[in-house]
Amino acid sequence: DTGVSQDPRHKITKRGQNVTFRCDPISEHNRLYWYRQTLGQGPEFLTYFQNEAQLEKSRLLSDRFSAERPKGSFSTLEIQRTEQGDSAMYLCASSSGQGARYQETQYFGPGTRLLVL
Amino acid sequence: DQQVKQNSPSLSVQEGRISILNCDYTNSMFDYFLWYKKYPAEGPTFLISISSIKDKNEDGRFTVFLNKSAKHLSLHIVPSQPGDSAVYFCAASGGSSNTGKLIFGQGTTLQVKP
Numbered sequence: 001d002t003g004v005s006q007d008p009r010h011k012i013t014k015r016g017q018n019v020t021f022r023c024d025p026i027s028e029h030n031r032l033y034w035y036r037q038t039l040g041q042g043p044e045f046l047t048y049f050q051n052e053a054q055l056e057k058s059r060l061l062s063d064r065f066s067a068e069r070p071k072g073s074f075s076t077l078e079i080q081r082t083e084q085g086d087s088a089m090y091l092c093a094s095s096s097g098q099g100a101r102y103q104e105t106q107y108f109g110p111g112t113r114l115l116v117l
Numbered sequence: 118d119q120q121v122k123q124n125s126p127s128l129s130v131q132e133g134r135i136s137i138l139n140c141d142y143t144n145s146m147f148d149y150f151l152w153y154k155k156y157p158a159e160g161p162t163f164l165i166s167i168s169s170i171k172d173k174n175e176d177g178r179f180t181v182f183l184n185k186s187a188k189h190l191s192l193h194i195v196p197s198q199p200g201d202s203a204v205y206f207c208a209a210s211g212g213s214s215n216t217g218k219l220i221f222g223q224g225t226t227l228q229v230k231p
Contacts, residue, residue, distance in 0.1 A: 004160070033218060042121075042206050042221030043161065056216045091160055095217065102210060102217030103149040103168055108160035 002026075004109035006092050012115045013082055020078045021112045023092030030097030032075050033106060034067060036060065037089040046090075049075060050097070082116045089113050120144050121209050123222035131230050136194040138225050140207035143188065148211035151219065152181060152192045155204045165192070169211075197229045 005024045013019050025032050030051055035043035046065070048056040051072035061067075064082075069075040079086055090113075093106040122141045130136045138152075148169040153161035167174040167181045167190070174181050180193045194201055204226050208219040 006160075031217065035219075040223065042123075042208070042223050043219070045218040045220070048216045048218055050216075056218065093160075093219075102215065103166075104217070105151065105163050105166060106217070106219060107163060108153075110158075110160045113158070 004092055004094055004107055006090075006109040006112050008112055009110060010113050010115075012117065014117050015084060016081055018078065018080045019082060019114065020076055021090055021092075021114075023075045023077070023109060025074070025092070025094030026096075026107055028096070029094035029107075030072070031095045031106075032069055033093045033095075034075070034077055035091040035093065037091060037111070038087075043091055046077075079114075082114075084116045087114055087116045119223075120147075120212075121207060121220050121222040123205075123207060123225045125225050126223070127226040127228070129228045129230065130197050132199055133196045136192075136197045136201065136227055136229065138192040138194075138205050138207075138227065140190045140192075140222050141188060142190075142209050144209070144212045144220075145185075145188065146212040147209040147220075149209065150181070150183060150190050151208045151210075152179075153206045153208060153221075154201075155206060155224070161206060164205075194227075197227075199229050199231050202227055202229050 032049040034046040037043040049069040089111045093108045151166040152164040155161045204224045
């Protein structure tokens with residue numbers, strides 16, 4: 001089991017460009033979460049997938065953000081027309097989906113650090 | 118609306134002594150709590166968790182205490198080691214959400230001095 005992986009680890013882009021991040025969860029984990037962390041703050045929830053279904057989106061996820069999880073495996077997070085305020089660490093986490101009442105551990109990937117110039 | 122708060126931005130302790138990190142929450146519907154440790158440029162690493170039906174959970178050097186009436190939890194690390202130096206986040210789930218999303222505190226930076 002190799003854990004949650006994310007690609008790329010770092011991304012520098014110019015304002016107005018589109019970027020896409022990928023997350024590969026732990027094998028056979030049904031639940032996948034995206035979070036965003038800015039300097040000095042804890043991670044903030046963005047969106048949640050149960051298999052391929054996107055079941056919750058945060059108000060933080062503006063219409064410039066879109067996430068997918070085709071076939072319930074890896075997930076992508078796309079940001080269109082990036083703004084300087086999008087600069088942050090984007091974290092992906094997965095959990096097995098076997099826990100009762102969602103009382104289970106989420107395992108995080110290393111994150112993608114985005115810098116928008 | 119900060120539902121999970123870690124009021125101490127930093128903590129410094131001597132190696133071998135006890136480290137106590139604190140966390141307060143406001144939503145009485147939270148029913149699962151976790152502590153994560155984070156090094157710079159890495160994702161959070163899970164340390165220990167506790168369900169709201171318990172008031173204590175222990176794993177090696179790490180013990181988490183939950184006081185539901187006070188809406189307070191704490192993480193005790195005994196004995197503290199220099200390798201424990203990192204940012205520690207508490208997180209909670211439950212409440213009105215049924216998706217398991219985690220609500221994090223702002224983090225406490227722990228420095229363990231040799």
